[in-house]
Structures are given as C-alpha cells and as structure tokens.
Amino acid sequence: MTKLISLSGLTKSYKNKQVLSDINLTVQAGQILGLVGPNGAGKTTCLQAILGLIDFDGRLDVLGYNPKKQRRDMLEDVAYIADVAVLPKWLKVEQALTYMAGIHKNFNRKKAESFLAKTNIEHKVKIKTLSKGMVTQLHLALILAIDAKVLILDEPTLGLDLLTRRQFYRHLLEDFYQEDKCIIVTTHQIEEVEHILTDVAFIRDGKILMSADVDDIRSRYQLLAVPDKHLEQAKTLKPLFANPLMGLTSMLFEHKKKDELTPLGNITTPSLADIFVGVMNKEAC
Numbered sequence: 496m497t498k499l500i501s502l503s504g505l506t507k508s509y510k511n512k513q514v515l516s517d518i519n520l521t522v523q524a525g526q527i528l529g530l531v532g533p534n535g536a537g538k539t540t541c542l543q544a545i546l547g548l549i550d551f552d553g554r555l556d557v558l559g560y561n562p563k564k565q566r567r568d569m570l571e572d573v574a575y576i577a578d579v580a581v582l583p584k585w586l587k588v589e590q591a592l593t594y595m596a597g598i599h600k601n602f603n604r605k606k607a608e609s610f611l612a613k614t615n616i617e618h619k620v621k622i623k624t625l626s627k628g629m630v631t632q633l634h635l636a637l638i639l640a641i642d643a644k645v646l647i648l649d650e651p652t653l654g655l656d657l658l659t660r661r662q663f664y665r666h667l668l669e670d671f672y673q674e675d676k677c678i679i680v681t682t683h684q685i686e687e688v689e690h691i692l693t694d695v696a697f698i699r700d701g702k703i704l705m706s707a708d709v710d711d712i713r714s715r716y717q718l719l720a721v722p723d724k725h726l727e728q729a730k731t732l733k734p735l736f737a738n739p740l741m742g743l744t745s746m747l748f749e750h751k752k753k754d755e756l757t758p759l760g761n762i763t764t765p766s767l768a769d770i771f772v773g774v775m776n777k778e779a780c
C-alpha cells in the first residue's frame with residue numbers, strides 16, 4: 496500500500512503546555528482513519544499540523560510534501576472540512592461553484608453540478624435560504640468534486656440531525672472514497688462512523704494510546720454479558736469496564752481465552768465505542 500501521510504515524533508506545545516507528545520502515525524492509500532479521543536485530547540491540533548496551519552516539532556510528510564514549507568502545493572491534493580453546515584451565507588450557490596473553480600485547480604465543476612442535480616438545491620439561490628441539511632449537501636458537492644488524494648474531516652457533522660449525518664457518511668463512501676485516497680476523520684459520535692473506518696487511533700492528553708486496523712482491534716477484545724450469579728467470578732478476570740443493565744452486566748475483556756469466558760456468560764464482539772471506553776478506563780487506572 497502507498498503511504499500518503501506519515502507523522503513521526505510529532506510534538507506541539509502552547510507556552511508551557513505540551514498538547515501533542517511524540518505522535519507516530521501513518522495513513523496509507525485506501526485507509527479511513529478515525530482519530531478518536533475525549534475533549535481536549537489533541538485531535539484538532541493534530542489535523543492542524545497535517546494541514547500546515549501550525550508549527551510543530553517532529554517530522555510530518557503529506558503526499559511527499561512538508562506541510563509547513565510546501566502548503567500551497569500540498570493543498571492541491573488535500574481537501575478539508577471542519578463543519579459541513581457552514582458556508583458564507585451571502586454567497587449564491589452558483590457563486591460558490593465559481594469560487595471553488597477559481598481557487599482549486601483540481602475542482603471538477605461538472606461533478607459538483609451533477610451531485611447538486613440529485614438534490615433540491617437551485618443554483619440561483621443564496622446559501623442563507625438553504626436548510627442546514629441542504630448546506631451540508633452543497634458543502635459535500637463542493638468538496639467531493641475536488642479530486643483530492645487526502646480528505647481531512649474534523650467533526651464534520653456537528654449539529655446535524657441523524658438522517659443528515661448518515662447521508663453525509665454514505666455520500667462520502669459512494670462519491671469520494673477510492674482505493675488510492677485516504678480519509679482522516681475526528682468525531683465524538685464513534686458509533687456513527689465505525690462501519691466506515693478501516694483504522695482507528697485513540698488519543699488522549701496528546702498521546703496515541705492505540706492505533707491499529709479496526710478488525711485487529713475488535714479481535715483483541717471481548718464483550719461478555721454476565722448474569723449476577725457469575726459476577727464475582729467474572730470480576731476476578733479484571734474487566735476493563737463493567738456496565739450493569741437489566742439483570743446482566745456487560746464486561747469488556749482484553750485478550751482472554753474463550754474457555755475462560757464462555758462459562759460466565761454470552762460473548763459478543765464489542766463496538767469501537769465499547770473498546771474506546773475500555774481503553775480510556777484502563778489508562779486511567
């Protein structure tokens with residue numbers, strides 16, 4: 496696989512506070528990486544470094560470019576969305592298309608227009624007359640029509656309703672994603688993106704706690720539904736969390752043998768959200 500992005504020893508401080516510590520990550524073509532962490536973990540700072548928006552220590556390579564020194568060239572192949580529901584309100588839709596065509600060499604106006612033709616968005620109207628969902632569709636049409644190799648999404652669906660969020664990720668897969676591209680997405684709604692992620696990196700306090708292929712991560716953990724009569728015995732196996740719900744306690748285990756768990760309850764594969772909570776708990780202990 497082709498390496499598109501690599502971060503090595505990436506470190507960032509604001510005054511005396513270190514907000515990123517020795518981040519090492521690579522993103523290959525075909526990967527959709529979820530950068531997941533609690534508030535203030537350093538996700539946005541990490542993306543800002545990749546986009547060449549801030550200074551940092553360490554090494555960073557994006558498509559062979561140094562984002563600090565070659566930002567202009569790099570941005571021809573990199574697209575970025577921070578918030579899909581925001582575009583300048585005073586602009587007309589057709590002006591937004593013309594603007595994008597003017598600033599972005601790899602913007603394909605025909606592709607954006609054919610995407611918009613599938614929506615109710617008219618070219619003559621001002622953005623302020625569009626609903627939030629329609630602004631999202633327009634934003635997507637503008638971004639997905641850029642033939643970018645790297646797409647960076649920072650909490651892209653914040654404030655959107657469930658249907659619009661789902662629609663956003665569906666379009667992302669259908670209209671942008673290809674094997675030669677990569678996507679990095681940060682979100683707090685991990686359950687909504689986990690089906691599209693190929694890889695995940697958990698970050699906290701500026702440090703990567705774990706980064707791996709999603710299937711690998713899932714195969715490392717087991718979720719066990721434990722009835723009360725086996726609770727004490729299950730606790731001796733040191734679950735990463737225990738969550739009581741309607742007569743059963745859901746427990747997350749790491750690297751346990753099936754024979755150890757089977758007598759104690761029903762085993763299922765945990766969601767990434769479960770694993771995230773477990774990893775955060777483990778680090779806090």
Ligand SMILES: Nc1ncnc2c1ncn2[C@@H]1O[C@H](COP(=O)(O)OP(=O)(O)OP(=O)(O)O)[C@@H](O)[C@H]1O
Nearest residue numbers: 509510514532533534535536537538539540541683
């Ligand atoms: N310009 C800045 N000056 C000083 N500190 C900053 C600046 N930008 C970010 N920070 C600090 O860096 C840390 C990481 O912030 P960052 O925005 O990267 O976190 P995040 O993981 O994106 O959080 P959230 O999920 O809440 O958006 C925080 O403690 C934040 O206060």
